Amino acid sequence: MARIKTEKNTSRKDVIVSKAAILFREKGFKAASMRDLAESVGVEAASLYNHIKSKTELLHELCFSVANRFLQKLDEIESEPISAIQKIEKILRFHIVEMVNNYEEVYVSDREWKHLNDPYLSNFQNQRRIYRKRLAAIIETGIKNKEIKAIDAPTAVLILLHAISGIESWHRSKQKITAAALEENMVTILVGGLTI
Amino acid sequence: MARIKTEKNTSRKDVIVSKAAILFREKGFKAASMRDLAESVGVEAASLYNHIKSKTELLHELCFSVANRFLQKLDEIESEPISAIQKIEKILRFHIVEMVNNYEEVYVSDREWKHLNDPYLSNFQNQRRIYRKRLAAIIETGIKNKEIKAIDAPTAVLILLHAISGIESWHRSKQKITAAALEENMVTILVGGLTI
C-alpha cells in the first residue's frame, strides 16, 4: 500500500496529471487507458479516483493550463512597445521554448483537445480561435507598416503554429541539434520568410 | 438488404476505406468505432467484414496509399534537372495540392499512423524517415550551391512538413481563401524563408 510519491509543492493529483501528459502524448488520449496510467503512477486504477474526477478532467487540466500560459504571454507581448515583426519573433520563441521544455503537455493540448467534452470543448475552441485572430492582427499591422510581406495573415499564423508543432519530431529524433540551435533555425526560416 | 452503392471502377471496399478516412479524420482512429463506420456506409457493422479483414487494415490502406503517392512523386522530382530550391518548391506544391484535394486521407496518414501495428508500423516509420532524409539531402545540396540559407537541413524539413499539415485548419475555417491563393502564400513564406 505504498502511496504516490510527491515532491514538495506538488500534490498527488499533479503527479497523476503529468504522468497522464506523458501517456496521452505517447498513445493518444483515447488509446491511453486508466489502467495504463495507474501502472505508470504505480497504483491500482481505482485509486486514481481518490484524486481526480474523471479521465477527461485530466485532459481539461492539461489543455487549459497550456492555453492559459500562452494567452498570458500574448497579453504581455502585445502591450510591449516593439514592432510587429519583433512581437511575432518573441511569440515564436516563446512557443518554441514551451514546446521544448513542456513537450508532453503542449503536444497533448495541441493534438488531443478534440476529445474534450462540452462546455470545455467549445470553450477551448473559442480561446484557440481568438488567440489566432490576435496573432493575425499583429501580422496585419506588420504588413501595414511594411515590415512583413503582403501575405494572407491567417495563413501565416497557421504556418507558424504548425511549424512549431514540428518540434515533436525533433524531440524524438536521435541526433538532436541543441534546443538553442533549433530555435535559431526556426526563427531564421520563419521570421525570414515573413520579413520583406 | 440494400447493398453498398458503388460508382464504376470503385469496389465496395473502396467505399468503406474512403468513409473510414472521413471518420478517422473527424474522431481519430481509436475513437471511431466500426459501428460508426457501418452507419456512415449504410450497413450493419458485421457486414463490413465481408469486405475488409480488420479495422487496422483500413488504416494500412490509407497510410500506405498516401505514402506511396508521395514517394513516387519524390522519385520523379528528384530526377528532374532543376535546382535544389526548385525541387523543394515542387515538392512543397505537391504536398499542398494533395492536402487540399485528399484532405482526409492525407491527414489520417499523417496523424494516425501511430495506431498501426507491427510490421506495418516499423515499415511506415522507416519510409517516413527515409523520405525526410531525402528531402534533407536536397536542402543540403541547395545549401552547398548557395541557393539556400545555411540552416540545419532536418529542421528545415520538419518545418516544411508540419507547416503543410496546417492546411487542416484552412480546410475547416469558415472564410477560406482560395486553394490557389493558399498555395502561393505558403510558397512565399516557406520558400522565401529558405532562400538566401
Place this chain on the structure above:
DNA sequence: AATTTGCACTAACGTATGTTAGTGGTTTAT
C-alpha cells in the same frame, strides 16, 4: 494518545468495442 482524514486496495458493474458464426436472399455467371 485519540480521532479524523487521506488514500490505496479488492471486487465488481455496465457499457462499448472489434470480431466471428451462421443464415438467407440477390446478383452474376454458366
Place this chain on the structure above:
DNA sequence: ATAAACCACTAACATACGTTAGTGCAAATT
C-alpha cells in the same frame, strides 16, 4: 433456368474500458 458467388443480416462472443462501492491501514491533526 440453374448453379455459384456475393453480401447484408441477426445474434452473440470475449475483451477492455471508465468508474463506483466499500474496506481498512497509515498519516495528519488535535
